[in-house]
Amino acid sequence: MTTTATGTIQLTDRSPELSGAEMVAALVPPPQFAAATFESYRADAQFASQQEAKDLLMLFAGARTVERTGFFRRAKRAPEVKPGVYLDGGFGVGKTHLLAAIYHAMPARRKYFGSFIEYTALVGSMGYQNTVELFRGADLLCIDEFELDDPGDTMVMTRLLGELVASGTRLAATSNTPPNALGEGRFAAQDFLREIHAMSASFQTIRIDGTDYRHRAVDGHAEVLDAEGYAASIASTADHALVSDDDFDLLITHLSRVHPSRYIRLLESVDVVGLRDVHPFDDQSAALRFVAFIDRVYDAQIPIRATGVSLDLVFPEEMLAGGYRKKYLRAISRLVASTLA
Secondary structure (H helix, E strand, O other), rough: OOOOOEEEEEEHHHHOOOOOHHHHOOOOOOOOHHHOOOOOOOOOOOOOHHHHHHHHHHHHHHOOHHHHHHOOOEEOOOOOOOOOOEEEEOOOOHHHHHHHHHHHHOOOOOOEEEHHHHHHHHHHOOOOOHHHHHHOOOOOOOOOOEEEHHHHHHHHHHHHHHHHHOOOOOOEEOOOOOOOOHHOOOOOOOHHHHHHHHHHHHEEEEEEEOOOOOOOOOOOOOOOHHHHHHOOOHHHHHOOOEEEEEEEEHHHHOOOOOOOHHHHOOOOOOOEEEEEEEEEOOHHHHHHHHHHHHHHHOOOOEEEEEEEOHHHHOOHHHHHHHOOOOHHHHHHHHHHHHHHO
């Protein structure tokens, strides 16, 4: 019989450690995509590219074969299948769902699914050459939200992927594109191919048009509770679930002491995240750590309850106008969704 943890904890009391083996074991689709399939991906009939992408990716994953037609049932000419596919589309068109569907559908003995930061963290923990040897011979690597704004990490990953493709590994990737509601730079294929120039010939770009399936506006506001409402929410939830309750400043400071690859362990068994006295950032490094933390919260589908400034306003205009704009916009959408969950 499984016992569900209940009560209230502080994330600042947790100092998780994560071995290389545990990091590798965690390279599977996040909970909300644990059962994602091509069949459960609902292509929007208004955007033909969604069904086209689904069909191409089913061929890539081996979940579909080229049909035979004609009197002699001769097979149609199969499209060229490169060792890598890059899913290029706006926010909320189902790229991660399709990426997870590839993972689940491909009949592979060794396959891995992780975010860009998880792979680079593994390189940092185990060393480059050890990471190459770990993945050498793998059938498939899925890389979600390939970070295009970190030249150093991009170079490391491009080199790593080049070595793996040469040994037969197939690749599937998405990148950190901004929410399409802003109508700017919606597709990132050119950016992606430029940054991974040494690997660009190995990738087939598959464009996916569409609107955010969540129908959330980026300028929508996260839900804010007053002190009394927050206390009541935390207390009532703690009766049947495990809730974290942290001062915003103290948590942000704590995140600087925990490697982002361990944020998932920081959130282990937590059902609701509580943040008190939220306020805007004045330090870019702290803001980027918070983005990485929110990615893990969102992946785990953990609701957030908060007081103070609305969480969609924590990134000041000067940050939103800078080089990490895409990351902040993605985080804002996820913060809004998490407070409404």
